[in-house]
Amino acid sequence: MEARFLLLSDVAAELNVSDSQVYHMVRSGELPAIKIGGRGQWRVERAKLEEYIQSKYAETAAWVRDNPMGERETPPAE
Template identity: 85%
Template sequence: MPIEGVSVEPRFLLLSDVAAELNVSDSQVYHMVRSGELPAIKIGGRGQWRVERARLEEYIQRKYDETAEWVRGNPLTERDVE
């Protein structure tokens, strides 16, 4: 029974929801899922893709970690400053 005033986010997201969350196209998310970069499951008779919210959050954290590592390995130089 839902508690009034408390919203519960769904456990699984449509690829279009993931695209909106990441501000990318649906086709980019589809490629991420099909390549295995973003874990997802296929459900139902028509094989619709779903991404678990927890996996999306893990993916986002992994991207933050990868970006931080890249920044450490590629320090800003004078010519990069605009």
């Protein structure tokens, strides 16, 4: 059974970004999270992370639709 709540480091690994990027996303309110315990540790509910990912897919699809790639444009190198 998967854990309901994830550490910020787990979220970072899932999204393949840095821990500090996830912390900023949480602190800015972009990614819903809760603060628990006496030391105020952040946790992200797995369902909220999945909702966030889906919203980013929709946001990206809208951006792509509104910004078509020109003939001479080349994709960025990875």
